[in-house]
Amino acid sequence: MNISVNPSTFIGTFKRFGEFGPAYEVIDVGHEKFAKEVMLRIHVFGTGEELDYPVRQYLEDIEA
Numbered sequence: 656m657n658i659s660v661n662p663s664t665f666i667g668t669f670k671r672f673g674e675f676g677p678a679y680e681v682i683d684v685g686h687e688k689f690a691k692e693v694m695l696r697i698h699v700f701g702t703g704e705e706l707d708y709p710v711r712q713y714l715e716d717i718e719a
Contacts, residue, residue, distance in 0.1 A: 660693075660710060662684045662685075662693050662694075662695055662710055663684055665681045665695055665710070665713065666681050666682065666683060666684070667680070667681065668680070668681050668718075669681075669718065669719040670713060670716040670717065670718060670719055671716060671717050671718070671719040672716060673716070673717070674717065677699055677700055677701045677702065678699075678700045678701075678719035679697045679698060679699045679700060679708075679719075680697065680698045680700070681695050681696070681697055681713070682696050682697065682698050682705070683695070683696035684696065685707035685708065686707055692709050692710070692711060693709070693710040693711075694707040694708060694709055694710065695707070695708050695709075695710055695713055696708075697713075
């Protein structure tokens with residue numbers, strides 16, 4: 656199934672890596688220069704990391 660989404664609609668949302676993983680916030684659309692899929696820029700709470708994260712995985716994560 657191919658679902659078309661506008662990744663900017665996820666900015667400001669909060670999710671969690673799995674049931675017990677750390678929470679994160681989507682802060683921007685990720686850099687797709689070298690990625691083969693749509694990415695989101697996220698801020699991970701607890702570690703302070705900012706990284707690019709695939710929309711595909713974001714859609715599978717649970718709300719924080």
